[in-house]
Amino acid sequence: MLTRLLVSGLFAGAAAGLIAALLQLYFVQPVLLHAELYESGELVHFGAEAVSTHQDLGGIDPLRDGLSVVFTMLTYTGYAFILLAGMAVAEMRGAVITGRSGLIWGLAGFVAFHFAPGFSLSPEVPGVAAADVFARQVWWWATVLSAGVGLWLIAFGRNWLAWGIAAILLLAPHVIGAPEPDTFTGPVPTEIGALFASRAFGVGMVAWMLLGCFAGYFWQREGARIDATQAA
């Protein structure tokens, strides 16, 4: 059981994480680097002169981008272990886990780990004003947990009580509200901030759906392999 969880998680997390990292480097990183030109003060929004939207962003930085690839793969491996623990519990209760059903698990994982916290704490470009980082982290974890349990209850609950609790769990973090800054001080143009948020969500959704698909696939494959070894 543990071997099956760890092996499937490592394969699925590494594969989905690598794709996530490449998509992020291509679609998200240039937007982040562009924002950093405003964060550092190299470019000034609404300064004396109009600033061109076309800037030299420096291209690939092997060390910085290499570390990003490693950390993205690690992060998605972490997601995979949690996702697979959920899949394994569902399978014991009669759910069928395959690469195809994994797609919807991945979408649900994206909602729980990325979209739900991001709904009130939007993906930040560097330089934005934000509340205390510890308070935001606590809120982030609470929201992920609450959304995860909520989605589980929607998928596996059998009556309106379960679905009602699910709706409350999904709504509560946002009704209570995320920690917010006292003043807005971000120097980055809103166009860059908006593009960053939509790109971060888009890449996250694709990567999570692939993660779910890979996790389901490797879970099946590892199960079949272990069964074959035991039968032999």
Next chain:
Amino acid sequence: MTTQTAKTTLSATKIVSLAFAAVLGVAIISITGHVQAGALHDAAHDVRHATGFPCH
């Protein structure tokens, strides 16, 4: 009787395995996404922003 014991042991192992995988996952995400130590924060900086973790 023997089967009963085997089943109980198996499910205990399963629970420990599931809990271990989940805790390991949370630990990895905490390290890559949340720990504020300087070097770790710098190395994971771009990923934290792109993945929507609270950064800074």
